[in-house]
Amino acid sequence: MSSHLIRITLPDGKVLEFKRGATVADVAAAIGPGLAKAALAAELDGEVVDLGRPLERDTGLRIITERDPAALSLLRHSAAHVLATAVRQLRPGAQIGFGPAIDEGFYYDFGVEAPFTPDDLEAFEMEMERVVQANHSFERHRVTKEEARGLFQDDPLKLERLEELGDDEVITVYRDGPFLDLCRGPHVPSTGRLKHFKLLSAAGAYWRGDERRPMLQRIYGTAFFKAEELDQHLERLEEARKRDHRVLGKELDLFLVDQRVGSGLILWRPHGAIIRSEIEDYEKELIRRHGYEIVYTPHLMNERIFEVSGHLENFAENMFGPVEIEGTRFRPKPMNCPGHICLYQAAQRSYRDLPIRYAEFGTVYRNERSGVLHGMLRVRGFTQDDAHIFCTEEQVPSEIGALLDLVDEMLRTFGYPYSIELSTRPEKALGTVQQWKGAEDALRSVLEARGLDYRVEEGGGAFYGPKLDFKLIDAIGRSWQGPTVQLDFNLPERFQIEYVGDDNGRHRPVMLHRVLVGSMERFVGGLIEHYAGAFPLWLAPEQVRILPISEEWIAEASACADLLRGRGVRAFLVERDSLSYRIREAELRKVPYMGVIGEREAADGTVAVRTRGAGKKQQVMERGAFLDRVLEGIRTRSLGLEA
RNA sequence: GCUCCGGUAGCUCAGUGGUAGAGCACUUCCUUGGUAAGGAAGGGGUCGAGGGUUCAAUUCCCUCCCGGAGCUCCA
Structure with missing residues (x-):
């Protein structure tokens, strides 16, 4: 009878027939012995399931092997279970929390009396090896809620999770050898599949990320299918460690934090200040070309303006407290928008004046909790390259288009590839659905008109308007927050800003907030890591060292x-110590060019040029030609060095 | 803010219940050099701060400050 047979459709369109109840593994075996061995899981009409899952009805099926992008998180999730298996072996009393796969690996949270030490991690890793050797199958079992309560009666964290599950939800548990976990799955077929893994660190983490709940101990690790991939990943971590902007910032004398001044407050040393001011000069030139006007607004403002803007209502916990001056309370500004709005309102605006684009390198202060401060990347005082564009609704598309050009030009200059995210209306939002849809469509259509790829972050917008985020990819593949463009329906209302239209009536302009680098501090911190301290010529604090x-x-x-x-090149003479010593020193300081002058060069008016990173490959050239080369590299803001 | 780990010379770090050491850096002298450290001598430390235990604390204990890894948050 055909009801005993089910039809399985493979990705290539081929249809195979199986008895009802045949497993995914059976299908893989039917396709071929190689695939049977390589199979880890399968995707059934969009759902990823284990190899052991019985097939009950006609379905599309795709076998997942190591090569599938979905496979890695499967492996890592299983690795988390193997970790928990090992921890439970060595610390039977450890309570188990959550253990998911994450972008770069996996973690598992445990409730234990004492925190884990590095020695513990080593022991767990060895125990994990034993679990892998034992090659336990990952067995999936469906259970009732009542059964699950019994199985996890000693695991209060799991019970808490269990009680959140709806009564009609399918509850599954997974067993590998001695370890049982409440888990939706799926998993790789057995623990033996986990071959290349490493535990990386342990740290406290609140149960469910809530600081009012108990702190658990989280162990982070990573896993890969191939040894080379694991090695590469570990090398990348090492590379990231070497590029740490706090280390390089110290070595290259770029910035410092002095506890007499305070945490999260950056002091720019002369060499760091050169980098920053070069970026600012570049950006000023760039935005003037794009029709911006540069303005300045005060650091301290009457707090009443933050009542109007809503900051006291919505942002107070991030603002520093008031300073009282003759009975009036002032606050350090956390954002630049209110000041720019005052500038806009300084005159009656006509539609003929729009768009107005005010830009400011505006220093703002935000109260961040001490635990989140991190070098230049997370600070309490920072300078934004902020701008606000006041325009009519009809002008929004062309303004967005112009911003895309601006962003593209800037990010190319620094050598960052990037991706775009569009964030749409969140649950709690100001303005009408109509208004939002119009704004989102405007953003979308500009992106699409240009054929740009973008990802939609549903509900990710700020409460006052949708936004575009640009994500930078740095030299070692990490993603950074880059430029953002936000539409704002809120502040124009709150401040009642207006322009006079061609109908001689009053209208409300649209306001766009945008930053390019975001914060100078964070951006320069990121650049230090992106370039590993070896800045392109135009940014290098010292461009040439003459020896x-x-x-x-x-x-x-x-x-x-x-x-x-004489031509503005940052060139310095270093005369003491041996030549070898000075060359080593210049290489360590990552100076782009060294110019060596001795008897031969003096005789014929040349200079022996050694290029950063090029080793002994020096080039003797006319000094004028060298000057031209340096000036050209600076003028074009070239990312590489001409050797 | 919370949990854990840490704080010794300008930097990177070793070390000890009897008030400290290395390398680099710095100063001086010698060396006058051809592409990643020439040689020597010297100066420099309330061992994060305060309190306690002890005959004696940089070391052991407590509190605080600062830094780091995370949690959370974010430009």
């Missing part, structure tokens, strides 16, 4: 340095 071979050639070398300095 006389011996004291005899100081005058000659000095003339060469003067030639460069």
Whole structure:
């Protein structure tokens, strides 16, 4: 009877028939012995399931092997179970929390008396090896809620989770050898599939991320299918560690934090200040070309303006407390928008004036909890390259288009590839659904008109308007928050800003907030890591270091340095110690060019140019030609060095 | 803010219940050098701060401050 047979449709369209109840593994075996061995799981009409899952009805089926992008998180989720298995072996009293796969690996949270030590991690890792050796199958069992309560009676965290599940939900548990977990699955077929993994760190984490709940101990680890991939990942972590902007910032004298000044407050040293001011100069040139006007507004403002803007209502916990001056309370500004609105309102605006684009390198102060401060990346005082565009609704598309050009030009200059995210209306939102839809469509259609790829973050917008986020990808593949553009329906209302239209009536303009680098502090911190401290010529605090071979050639070398300095090049003479010593020093400081001058160069008016990272491959050239090369590299803001 | 780990010279770090050491950096002298450390001598520390235990504390205990890894949050 055909009712005993089910039809399985493979991705290539081929249809196979099986007895009802045949498992995914049976299908894989039927397709071929190679696939049977490689199979980890399968996707059934969009749902990922275990190999052991019996098939009950006609369905589409795709076998998932190591090569499938979905496979890695499967492996890592299973790795988390193997970790928990090992921890339970060594610490039978450990309560189990959650253990998911995450972007770069997995973690598992445990409730234990004492925190884990590095030695514990090593022991767990060895125990995990044993669990892998034992090659326990991951067995999936459907249970009733009542059965589950019994199974996890000693695991209060699991019971809490269990009680949240609806009565009609399918509840499953997974067993691998001695370990049983409440888990939706799916998993790889057995623990033996986990071959290349490493535990990385342990730290406290609140149960369910809630600081009012108990703190659990979280162990992070990662896992891969191939040894090389794991090695590569570990190397990448090592590389990230070497690029740490706090370490390089110290080594290269870029910035410091002084506890006499306070946590989260950055002091820019001269070399760091050069980088920042070069970026600011570049950006000023860029935005003037794009029709912005530069403004300045005060750091301290009467707190009443933050009542109007709504900041005291919505942002108070991030604002520093008031300073009282002659009975009036002032606050350090947490954002620049209110000031820019005052500037807008300084005159009656006509539609002919719009768009108005005010830009400011505006320093703002935000009270961040001490635990989140991190070098230049998370601070309490920072300077935004902020701008507010006041325009009519009809002008929004062209303004967005212009911003896309601006962002693209800027990110190319710094050598960042990027991706775009569109965030739409959240649950709690100001303005009408109509208004939001119009704004979102405007953003969408501009992106689509340009054929740009973007991801939609449903409900990810701010309460006052939708936004575009640009995510930067750095030199070692990490993602950073980049430029953002936000539409704002809120502040124009709150401040009652207006313009006079061609109908001689009063209208409300649309307000766009945008930043390019975001915060100078965070951006420069990110750049330090992106370039690993080896800045492109135009940003390098010291662009050329001139090295006389011996004291005899100081005058000659000095003339060469003067030639460069006379044209604005940051060139410096270093005369002491041996040449080898000075070359080593310049390489460590990541100076783009070294110019060596000795007897030969003095005789024919040349300079022996050594390029950063190029080793002994020096090039002897006319000093004028060298100057031209340096000036050209600076002028074009070239990312590479011409050797 | 919370949990854990840490704080010794400008930097990176070792060390000890009897008031401290290395390398680099710094200063001086010698060396006058050809592409990633030439040689020597010297200066420099309330061992994060305060309190306690002890004959004696940088070391052990407590409190606080600061930093780090996370949680949460974010430009």
